[in-house]
Amino acid sequence: MEGILLLVIAEMVMVAIFGVVLILTCVNKPKQKLSEYGKVESNISLRPELTFNEVCQKINTLHAKPILKTSIGIDVPRLATKIIIKKSNKIILSGAEIFNKYEKEKYSAELTVREVVSKMIELLDGNDMKEYFEQTFEDSFNYIRTKTEGDVSSCFKKLLPIVFSEDCLTVSVMKTFTQALFAAAVEYLLPFRRRHQYHDGYTGWNIEVIIESQEINIKHTKGETSYEENGFNFEWCLIYKIDRINKRIISLDLQIDNVQFNNYPNDLREDFIICKDKINAECHLKELN
Known part of the structure; x- marks a missing residue:
């Protein structure tokens, strides 16, 4: 009996020792710095660099896809709060203000x-389509009326082919909100990001829909900040111009702006400015086909 008791005590001691070792290992394990999350490798051979012409061709191909082969159903609900609609230099609608309401x-x-979508339809395609959208929305999102659970993206995606035709101006504009189109520009900027590491931040992201008599301008503005503490901040813009008649993208611009250097070394500042000026000089394409 005493032998069994000694064995049990020995096992308990071993478990306790193992537990202490495990705790010490976890405590002393080097922690990965949060600031390193999301950094891209500096090796430029990781992925072939895109030219801006290739970016435009990629965006044009994606924009021509049928409604249900795009991510409008996911991205419009996700980005609704970031949308600002302007006309005659006045803000007609702010998604953020509507959400706050x-x-x-x-x-x-x-x-x-x-x-947000209702107002966009009214301004781009008229009241008849707006009223049809609102009626269809009530039917598609019946879980609001019954006060049950539902998924906004799934319901919005099902609504799209019911309300919108493929040649609808609102659809042409909403396609420019999709992640795939924006990702093409992000990929183009990857070599710049490898040289000067940055991540989301600074001023966030907003989408301006600027309504003109002959065209619609859609301007994505995204703020970035350096991984190096107090290094730099800047914004970059991706600007689509859509012809109101043929509903196609007719020009595309990408610009880096509002650069603010803080404690960023002078040699890196100079290289940053050279890269920025090169991007700003070459990233214009009119008569997009």
Whole structure:
């Protein structure tokens, strides 16, 4: 009996020792710095560099896809709060303000999407389509009426082919909100990002839809900040111009702007400016086919 008791005690001691070792190992394990998350490798051979012409061709091909082969259903609900609509130099609609209005509502995301898209349709395709959208929205999002659970993206995606035709101006504009088109520009900037490491930050991201008599300008503005603490901040813009008649992208621009250097070494500042000027000089394409 004493032998069994000694064995049990020995096992308990071993377990305790193992536990202490494990705790010490976890405590002393080197922690990965959060600032390193998301950095890209500096090896420029990782991926072939895109020319801006290739970016434009890629965007044009993606923009020509049918509605249901795009991510409008996912991206419009996701980005509704970032959309600002302007006409005659006045803000007609702010997605962020609309969301704030519904913030305490259970279905704030759904109500924001409804109001943002409804106003966009009114301005781009007229009241008849707007009314049809609102009626179809009520039917598609019936879980709001019954106060049950539902998924905004799934319902919005199902609604799209019911309300919109492929040659609808609103659809042409909403396609420019999709992640795939924006990703082409991000890929183009990858060599620049390898040289001067940065990540999301600074001023966030917003999308301006600027309505003109002959065309619609869609301007994505995204703020970035350096991984190096207090290194630099800047914004870059991707600007689409859509012809109101043929509903196609007719020009594309990418620009780096609002650069602010803080504690960034002078030699790196000079290289940053050279890269920025090169990008700003070459990233214009008119008569996009």
